[in-house]
Amino acid sequence: MKIGDLARAAQCTVETVRYYEREGLLPPPARTAGNYRDYGQEHAERLRFIRNCRALDMSHGEIRSVLALADQPSACCGAVNDVFDQHIAHVAERIRELEHLRRSLLTLRERCRRERTVEDCGILQGLAEMESGPPGRHTHLG
Amino acid sequence: MKIGDLARAAQCTVETVRYYEREGLLPPPARTAGNYRDYGQEHAERLRFIRNCRALDMSHGEIRSVLALADQPSACCGAVNDVFDQHIAHVAERIRELEHLRRSLLTLRERCRRERTVEDCGILQGLAEMESGPPGRHTHLG
DNA sequence: GTTGACCCTATAGTAGCTTCACGGTGTGCA
């Protein structure tokens, strides 16, 4: 299977596949005589697994942890559960942050219901007056 | 006012201030004989404005639009309202995405309530079986 | 004159890709 076939199967781009190889998420495949990457079914499954993790917004670090564990069939899966619980907590926290943000934005938006001049715009006045403390840094979810 | 004073006033770092200057968000100030940046009150106000926008997770592009408009006092503020409405829509959409994500994660988490072996872990099985379509790309909100 | 706090520029790193430049490979058709 060539890289284009693999990418199509996993609904991602060829560049992403090569990137995952560089990152060590996907093992380097055999090469053909013409130096083309030659993938098998196991690569397709692993890539699919990775893309599913990414669809859940897991970071490469989280995915690496999960993959490392998945490679030891008889190990205990507690660490997988831990990664998941932490990731769920990340998502929940980011939702809370964004809901707070949305309320702030709507409050500010209310200050200029119809068009006026820039001078009189309640939104711009609000942006000038606000007192936002030090930056609240958030998770890899943005 | 030296850069350190300005940064302290706006609760950000000196590096961030220099970065905003490079990005064209903050105009280059006068320089002292020793080549130190020399800021006035107008810089403090503009930086505060920028930091308030960032606290609302607006992108540099959005901030640039708003600043450009704020610099024309007698113009009509409709475009500011538009930037805000779009930004509020971004936030709302990201909240929806994350809530969907959280439900998926919780469903998957249910598949492995207690520790088992990796082979039998319902989460890992789920990650292998899922069918996530093409990547849903999201806003600058991450 | 020397310490220490502060400032300067330039460069690289972060996450997860995407895009680009430039060139090689393989297949189908005239």
Next chain:
DNA sequence: TGCACACCGTGAAGCTACTATAGGGTCAAC
């Protein structure tokens, strides 16, 4: 045989909004 064209290869740069590091200069106090 020659050519077009789709696909593959590498390496480097670009994206966002910073952060960090290296290597050096300025200034006030002691």
